[in-house]
Amino acid sequence: MNSGNNVQFLQGNEACALGAIAAGVRFFGGYPITPATEIAEVMARELPKIGGVFVQFEDEIASIGAVIGASVAGTKAMTATSGPGFSLKQENLGYAIHVQIPCVVVNVMRGGPSTGLPTLPSQSDVMQARWGTHGDHPIIALSPYSVRECFDLTVRAVNLSERFRIPVILLSDAIIGHVRERIVLPSREELTLVERKKPTVAPEDYKPFEDDGTDIPPMANLGEEYIFHITSNNYDDEGFPATNDHDIADRRIKSLYNKIERNRAEIDDVDLFMADDAEIIIVAYGSTARSARRAVMMARQEGIKAGLFRLKTIWPFPYDHLRTAAEPAKDVLLVEMNMSQLDSEIKSATHGLQTRIHGLHQSNGMLITPDQIYDRIKGLV
Amino acid sequence: MNNKEYQVRLSGFGGQGIILAGIILGEAVSLYDGRFAVQFQSYGPEARGGASRAEVVISDEDIDLLELIEPDVFLALSQQAYNKYVGDANENALVIIDPDYVTEVPPSSRKVFPVPISKIAREEIGKSIVINMVALGALASVSGLVGIDALKKAVAARVPAGTEEINLKAVQAGYDNAREMV
Incomplete structure (x- = not known):
């Protein structure tokens, strides 16, 4: 891989990492696992050069936790794994869906169940991508079929996640992740990048989960002047627990579904x-x-x-x-x-x-x- | 060789640079020869010393074959790799072996080219480590699937700075030596 040329002979995993960087991802939290490790390798090499942060964590759970934290603080963030790691990430994935934190989780699928066939391809996590985490929830999952599409769909995954405040899963597989093909990398001008919607109200008037009519509440960077609360329990517009309020629960779940279902034209x-x-x-x-x-x-x-x-x-x-x-x-x-x-x-x-x-x-x-x-x-x- | 997908398998033992050779072949074809190539490799539990393989599909058109089915060209730099990977080679396949390493080749309809690849690396170039580059040169001669100029450009772009000359010399030596057999 030569980071200077726009015409290269790359692996799908390498193209995925370059797509993430092109889309604006500046935080990668990872834990090595075949057949996804090349994504972390490229991120580890490239992110520090452009002011980004790569951290290899102690496990898969910490890596998605850190990705969620980085995203809440305002940075586009991604992690990459394969089946066994994807299983470990399910709890935090559900949290990110629920509290509407944009992030991208790449799953380069290998044979399962359990640690299964570590180096061999599979497409057996398709239903896990849909329903791996508990509770009623929508999800977006994309599937690339070429090296170029590993780049393009990673960009799209980042964009959709920012646009709809939802984790997006890139379902690659061991063949597409490892195959090398010629790829013409698009220039910055050819790419459309999406940034999450920011609040326009004064900090004291900000309610982090108040619906503005789109079911996609504006998102402030935690740690800056907008101070707010996030909980994994069902929550009200201020972000505080509302665990016995049926109306709020009803509104919340429907809103999570609506922001996806009402925008199918953009997502399909x-x-x-x-x-x-x-x-x-x-x-x-x-x-x-x-x-x-x-x-x-x-x-x-x-x-x-x-x-x-x-x-x-x-x-x-x-x-x-x-x-x-x-x-x-x-x-x-x-x-x-x-x-x-x-x-x-x-x-x-x-x-x-x-x-x-x-x-x-x-x-x-x-x-x-x-x-x-x-x-x-x-x-x- | 035209209008077809050519399936190439390179094999040897871990440490001979087989995977790098596969990548360079793919780069030579797709970046410098104006044709299409896809490359994949085995990610089995092979460690240094075990059998290793890299595979490249080459065509004039878009390639949708992401797994080798029947190699048209098969290179083996170890007996173990030969025994393990020759089985599904095409009955008319071109087989390139290093006779120092591959000594048992049962008779078949395949055309066998014994090219003293490791000997050329050791004696002509003076560095055993360039065995994979000699092998690429030999493969270019025998198969005609990649031009020597494109191959050299890909090698020069890939190898560590300062080692271009010796690697290019190795490619040329493999090419010239095998050419006498074609």
Whole structure:
């Protein structure tokens, strides 16, 4: 990696780290874990050069705790891990969702459960990203399928987290994290960066969680002139516990959901490849989507009308987009490196349609190959 | 070799610089030769001395193959790596071996190029450590998948400052030596 050139041959993890820096991340709290460690390595090398801070903490829990603290103090912050570390981060992740602290958590997925297959790829944390932490909550999770997209979607993750005051999860995988490809890094002028909304009222009038009509309260930097309270309990507009007030609890939970659901147009992100006239729609994301794209091209060469519906935003799940794409198709084939975690989302999105739903799933640490997908496509014709 | 994805596997024992060679090959093709390359490597429990491998896919078009399926070119710098990784090589694969390290090569339809890679590094260049650079030069000759000029540019950009000359000399020596066999 050469930090001077804009055309480089980089790993997905390296591109992710450079994307974070380009997006304005200036604090990284980390703990090494394969296959995510290269992200911490790049951050450790690059952040000090630009006035940022890298800290390797004693564990995964402390690292996300520090990320939340850095963000409350006004710094864009990120951590990166893999399955076992992602499990450890769930409690603090829920805290950040609840008290609306922007941050990015990268999970470069490897085979599980538990420490599982440390060096091998998987997509088996998709449901954990959605529901790993307890309680009713929304989440945003993005999935890159190339080295360039590791950069782009990390920028987007930072932006969405700042815009909506919510942790955003980048669900990469061991293949995309480690593969090297040529990447043209965008210039600063080509990037759109989002900063969190700041209060405009005087410090004495600031209520940290008062809704201004957008469900995204302005956020002051803790430790500066705006003094406020944050609690993990259900809280009122002043940020103090409101643990027996049903109306406030109702308003709070609905507000957390509303800020995501009412802005789906900004958040939803799918990529359609040869899907317009497709009779067979493959649904895939991450490294599996690369194999799927290749399989679609193989099928097209044989005159089979296949297409790819690729999830760039996995959560919230783009039900409407999938329904629109699937409606004219005869078959939908879900391809994932897990035991079929998104199956129920696909069925929910296509409920009542004539389209038949199929799955190609594998959870043994091996990438699903283009040939495997092509064989299934042929079997559907 | 055109209009196809070429799958290249480099292997040897940990410490020979196999992974770096894979990265340089990918950089040579995609940054200096105007073609496409993806590179990946095994992150198994291999330690120094164990079998190590790096893989590169090369094409004139965008590549969606993120895992090697059937190597078209296979380089082995140790018997252990040969035995472990030769199995799925294409039946017409070009196989480059260092005869000092790989002594048992069962007969097959694959074309085998015994290039004295470690000997060239040791005797012609005077530094065993450049074995991976000699190997890259040999691979460029035998496969034609990367131009020698592009390869040299990638090597010069990658190696530590002050070592360019000896590394480039190693690449050229591997290239010239293997060329006599092609």
